[in-house]
Amino acid sequence: xxxxxxxxxxxxxxxxxxxxxxxxxxxxxxxxxxxxxxxxxxxxxxxxxxxxxxxxxxxxxxxxxxxxxxxxxxxxxxxxxxxxxxxxxxxxxxxxxxxxxxxxxxxxxxxxxxxxxxxxxxxxxxxxxxxxxxxxxxxxxxxxxxxxxxxxxxxxxxxxxxxxxxxxxxxxxxxxxxxxxxxxxxxxxxxxxxxxxxxxxxxxxxxxxxxxxxxxxxxxxxxxxxxxxxxxxxxxxxxxxxxxxxxxxxxxxxxxxxxxxxxxxxxxxxxxxxxxxxxxxxxxxxxxxxxxxxxxxxxxxxxxxxxxxxxxxxxxxxxxxxxxxxxxxxxxxxxxxxxxxxxxxxxxxxxxxxxxxxxxxxxxxxxxxxxxxxxxxxxxxxxxxxxxxxxxxxxxxxxxxxxxxxxxxxxxxxxxxxxxxxxxxxxxxxxxxxxxxxxxxxxxxxxxxxxxxxxxxxxxxxxxxxxxxxxxxxxxxxxxxxxxxxxxxxxxxxxxxxxxxxxxxxxxx
Numbered sequence: 001x002x003x004x005x006x007x008x009x010x011x012x013x014x015x016x017x018x019x020x021x022x023x024x025x026x027x028x029x030x031x032x033x034x035x036x037x038x039x040x041x042x043x044x045x046x047x048x049x050x051x052x053x054x055x056x057x058x059x060x061x062x063x064x065x066x067x068x069x070x071x072x073x074x075x076x077x078x079x080x081x082x083x084x085x086x087x088x089x090x091x092x093x094x095x096x097x098x099x100x101x102x103x104x105x106x107x108x109x110x111x112x113x114x115x116x117x118x119x120x121x122x123x124x125x126x127x128x129x130x131x132x133x134x135x136x137x138x139x140x141x142x143x144x145x146x147x148x149x150x151x152x153x154x155x156x157x158x159x160x161x162x163x164x165x166x167x168x169x170x171x172x173x174x175x176x177x178x179x180x181x182x183x184x185x186x187x188x189x190x191x192x193x194x195x196x197x198x199x200x201x202x203x204x205x206x207x208x209x210x211x212x213x214x215x216x217x218x219x220x221x222x223x224x225x226x227x228x229x230x231x232x233x234x235x236x237x238x239x240x241x242x243x244x245x246x247x248x249x250x251x252x253x254x255x256x257x258x259x260x261x262x263x264x265x266x267x268x269x270x271x272x273x274x275x276x277x278x279x280x281x282x283x284x285x286x287x288x289x290x291x292x293x294x295x296x297x298x299x300x301x302x303x304x305x306x307x308x309x310x311x312x313x314x315x316x317x318x319x320x321x322x323x324x325x326x327x328x329x330x331x332x333x334x335x336x337x338x339x340x341x342x343x344x345x346x347x348x349x350x351x352x353x354x355x356x357x358x359x360x361x362x363x364x365x366x367x368x369x370x371x372x373x374x375x376x377x378x379x380x381x382x383x384x385x386x387x388x389x390x391x392x393x394x395x396x397x398x399x400x401x402x403x404x405x406x407x408x409x410x411x412x413x414x415x416x417x418x419x420x421x422x423x424x425x426x427x428x429x430x431x432x433x434x435x436x437x438x439x440x441x442x443x444x445x446x447x448x449x450x451x452x453x454x455x456x457x458x459x460x461x462x463x464x465x466x467x468x469x470x471x472x473x474x475x476x477x478x479x480x481x482x483x484x485x486x487x488x489x490x491x492x493x494x495x496x497x498x499x500x501x502x503x504x505x506x507x508x509x
Contacts, residue, residue, distance in 0.1 A: 027218065027312060028117075028118075028218045028382055028383050029218065029312055029313060029314045029350060029353050029381060029382065030212075030218050030219045030220070030221075030309060030312055030313040030314070031113075031118075031218075031219075031220045031221070031313065031314045031316065031378055031381070031382065032221050032223065032300075032304065032313050032314070032315045032316070033220070033221070033222045033223070033316045033318075033378075034223045034224075034225075034297055034300070034315065034316065034317045034318075035081075035084075035124075035222070035223070035224045035225065035317075035318055035319060035320060036225045036227065036228070036290075036293050036297075036318075036319050037077065037125060037224070037225060037226045037227065037228070037229040037319065037320055038077075038228055038229040038230070038319070038320070038321060038322065038323045038332075038333060039228060039290065039293075039319035039322065039323070039343070039344070040319075040322035040323050040324075040325065040339040040340070040342070040343075041070075041319075041322060041338075041339075041342040041343055041344050042339070042342075043228075043286070043287070043290055043323075043325075044057055044058070044061070044290070044344065045057075045058045046058040046061040046062070047344070051242065051247065051287060052242075052287040052290050052291065053241075053291050053294070054290060054291065054294040055294065055298070056294050056295065056297055056298025056301065057293075057294050057297060057298075057317070059298075060297075060301065060315065060317060060346065060348060061317075061344075061346055062362070063348050063362060064315070064317070064346035064347055064348040064362055065346065065347045065348075065349065065359065065362050065363050065364075065365065065399050066344075066345070066346045066362070066363075066364050066365070067345040067346070067365045067367075067369040067395065067398075068364055068365060068366055069342070069365075069366060069367065069368045069369065069410070069420075069422060070318070070342065070343050070344065070345035070368075070369045070370070070371070071341050071342055071343065071368070071369070071370055071371070071410040071412060071420060072319075072320060072321040072322075072341055072343050072370075072371050072412060073089050073090060073370050073371055073372055073410070073411060073412050073413070074089075074090040074096075074321070074412060074413055074414060075321040075322065075333045075334055075335065075336070075340040075341050075412060075414055076097070076098065076321060076333055076334050076414055077098055077127045077229075077320055077321070078095050078097065078098040078099075078100075078127045078128065078129070079095045079096055079097065079098075079413075079414075080320040080321050080371060081126065081127050081128065081320050082095040082102055082106070082128065083371055083372050084109075084318075084320070084371045084372070084374055084375070085108040085109045085110070085128075085375065086102075086106050086107065086108060086109075086372075086375065086390075087109075087372045087373075087374075087375030087376055087386075087390035087391060087392040088106070088372060088389070088390065088391050088392075088475075089372065089391055089411065089413070089470075090413055091413060091471065091474075092391065092473075092474050092475070093106045094106070095128075095129075096413070098127070099129075100129065101129040101130060101491055102128075102129075103477070104477075104489060104490050104491065105476075105477030105485065105489055105490070106477050106489060107477065107478055107480070107483075107485075107486070107489060108128075108135055108136050108488075109136070109220075109375050109378060109379075110122075110135060110136030110137050110220060110222070111135075111136035111483070111486055112136075112375075112379060112384055112387075112480065113136075113220045113378075113379075113382060113384070114136055114138070115384075115480060115482070115483045116379075116382060116383070116384040117217060117218070118217065118218050118219060118220050118382065119138055119212070119215070119217050119218070119219040119220070120136055120137045120138050120139075120219070120220045120221075120222075121137055121138060121139035121140070121141075121205075121208050121219065121220070121221050121222070122135075122137045122139070122140050122141065122142075122147075122221075122222040122224065123141040123201040123202075123204040123205040123208065123221070123222070123223050123224070124141070124142075124143050124197075124201040124205075124222070124223055124224030124225055124226065125142075125143050125144065125146075125224045125225075125226045126142070126146050126147070126222075126224065127146075128146075128488070130488070130491070130495065131144075131145060131146045131147075132146075132147070132148060132149075133147075133148070133487055133488040134147060134148050134488075135147075135486075135488050136486060136488075137222075139151060139208060141153070141154075141201065141204040141205075142154065143167065143197045143200070143201055143224075143226060144167065151204075154167060154197055154200050154201070155167055157195075157200060158191075158195070161195060162191055162195070167197065168231050168233060169189070169190060169233065170187025170188055170189060170190065170231075170233040171187060171188045171189075171190050172187075174187045174188035174239070175187045176281055177278055177281065180275075180278060181266045181267075181269045181270045182269075182270050182273060182278065182282060182331060183278050183281065183282070184231075185230045185231035185232050185233075185282075185285075186231075186232050186233075186281055186282065186285045187231070187232070187233045187239075188233070188234065188235070188236065188239040189233045189234055189235040189239070191235065192235060193235040193236065193237070193238070193292075195235075196234075196235045196292070197226060197227075198225055198226075198227055198292050198293060198296040199296060201223065201224070201225065201296075202223070202296040202297075202299050202300050205221060205223045205300055205303075206299075206300065206303040208221055209221070209300075209303050209304060209307050209309060210303075210307060212307070212309065213307045213308065213309065218312075218382070220378075220382075223297075223300055225293050225296065225297070227289040227290070227292055227293045228286045228287075228289035228290050228292075228293065228323070230332070232282065232285035232286060232288075232289060234285065234288045234289050234292060235292075238288035238289060238291060238292045239285075239288060240288075241284075241287070241288045241291060242283075242284040242287045242288055243284065244277070244280035244281045244283070244284040245280065247280045247283050247284055247287075249276060249279045249280050249283055249325070249326050250279075250325070250326040250327050250328075252273070252274055252275075252276060252279070252326070252329055253328060253329045256272060256273070256274040256329035257274040259272055259274075259329070260272040260273075260274045270331065270332060271330060271331055271332050271334070272329055272330065272331065273326050273329060273330070273331045274329065279325075279326045279331075282325070282326075282331070283325055283326070286323070286325065297317075301315070310350070311350050311351070311352070312350060313350065314347065314348065314349055314350065314353060314378075314381055315346075315347070315348040316345075316346070316347055316348075316374065316378070317344060317345075317346045317348075318343055318344055318345045318346070318371070318374070319343040319344055320343070320371075321333050321340060321341065321343060322338075322339045322340045322341060322342060322343060323339065323340065324337065324339050324340055325339065327339055327445065328446075334414045334415065335414070335416070336412055336414075336416050336417070336418035336425070336427045337446055338425075338440065338444070338446060341410075341412050341418065341420075343371070345369060345371070345374070347377070347395070347399070349381075353381065357380075357381070357396050357399070357400070358400045359396070359399040359400060363398075363399055363401070365395075365398045365399065366422065367398050367403055367406050367408055367422070368407070368408050368409060368410045368420060368421065368422055369395055369398070369410070370392060370410045370411070371392075372390075372391055372392030373392040373393055373394070373395050374392065374395075375390060375392055376390055376392050376393055376394040377392075377394045377395045377396060379394075380394045380396055381396070385480075387478035387479060387480055388475070388478060388479075389475045389476055389477055389478035389479075390478055391473070391475065393406075393407065408421060408422060409421060409466060409470075411467070411470050415430060416428055416429055416430060417467055417471075418467075419463050419466045419467050419470070420440070421463075422441070423439060423440065423441045424437065424438065424439055424440065424459065424463065425437070425438045425440050425446070426451075426459075426460060426463035426464065426466075426467065428464070428467055435451045435460055435464060436449045436451050437449060437450040437451040437456055437459065437460055437463075438450065477489075
């Protein structure tokens with residue numbers, strides 16, 4: 001149950017205060033956006049993974065339209081999440097790492113929906129700077145120290161129930177590799193599974209759904225699970241769910257041990273894995289947290305049904321980015337290879353909504369899609385105009401089979417950059433003028449670099465020009481008539497600096 005202070009804050013959000021659909025109008029759909037953190041597209045049973053158990057997400061996938069080639073535009077948390085919520089690329093909105101606030105004027109999806117009469121709420125992780133803003137959410141339950149603090153945060157819950165506010169905590173003697181930069185992330189959460197962050201945020205989201213059962217205004221709920229993000233501290237039964245000894249893992253490439261030993265920082269060493277036993281333990285830990293997310297999302301979707309809201313609610317499922325699980329000797333994210341940049345992106349449309357937009361069945365879309373396309377898609381579903389300056393495009397035409405004129409390019413950036421077509425990927429490396437080219441259809445593990453082969457020179461040049469032109473496109477921030485800039489959209493220099501994270505390396509990079 002909610003703490004008293006949180007309950008009273010929620011009670012003050014009257015559904016009618018956010019606007020109602022006019023009598024006789026077809027009710028605009030609610031939107032439930034479910035995001036998991038650091039989940040590669042193929043770490044799901046429905047994607048062909050033979051080990052990890054995800055029955056609830058597999059069922060959701062079967063009910064959803066699925067974009068089979070969907071990509072984050074920045075394989076790291078904060079830049080990706082800003083791109084999801086602005087419909088703009090990282091070099092345009094300005095959040096290019098986890099320590100930077102956005103440029104002034106950048107508007108977010110919850111604010112657009114508030115302006116359109118939606119009630120908005122978040123339960124979980126947002127990862128925007130500065131951390132104290134509500135960012136367009138009427139109700140903000142945070143698994144960290146984010147948001148305005150009107151509702152109880154997860155660290156406060158742990159303090160109240162267990163006397164300790166630390167979120168990243170494990171039983172000390174449960175860590176099989178305590179001295180390794182990566183292995184130290186594996187451990188058993190010391191409290192029951194019902195007190196784990198995934199369960200806590202699901203409880204809060206269900207509280208929101210129950211309060212919306214008879215609401216006249218449509219709503220938007222962002223249920224944002226941190227798992228399977230590092231650290232891999234999991235409660236039982238998830239901590240012991242997968243036996244590392246039974247898992248197949250990618251081979252360690254020659255020279256990886258030497259590269260890891262020579263890495264200059266602990267953070268650099270965390271991005272390399274050279275021990276098959278460690279890699280199996282890490283993979284087992286990741287899979288346990290994937291199943292934890294699956295169970296909690298199943299519980300949330302069950303509550304949506306129980307409250308009679310499913311037939312009025314669009315459900316979106318996605319991940320902010322993926323995670324290398326030993327491929328090429330790499331771990332974590334920030335690179336341009338498939339397991340780091342390719343993400344699940346599904347839309348479950350209620351029958352009435354699907355009919356209204358001319359969508360039949362649950363299509364599997366092969367065209368390339370990007371996370372910036374989610375914002376214009378949601379705005380169109382909710383009957384709101386997509387303002388100029390949004391760089392993504394609505395995905396609804398693709399669901400109707402209308403691919404003529406589609407961009408069919410995905411871009412991503414971190415320290416390196418990529419452009420991805422249906423078949424090929426070009427990566428611009430850190431070395432000036434040096435590219436990698438992969439035929440991802442013929443070579444899904446990206447093992448053969450074609451960039452130096454003469455017969456591919458024209459393709460390399462064309463895709464490199466696509467990258468250059470993409471970097472030059474920098475539209476002004478969107479403006480919406482009648483919408484005053486919210487507090488988060490304008491920061492003076494002092495406030496911007498006050499909310500910056502330390503310039504020390506961040507393990508979330």
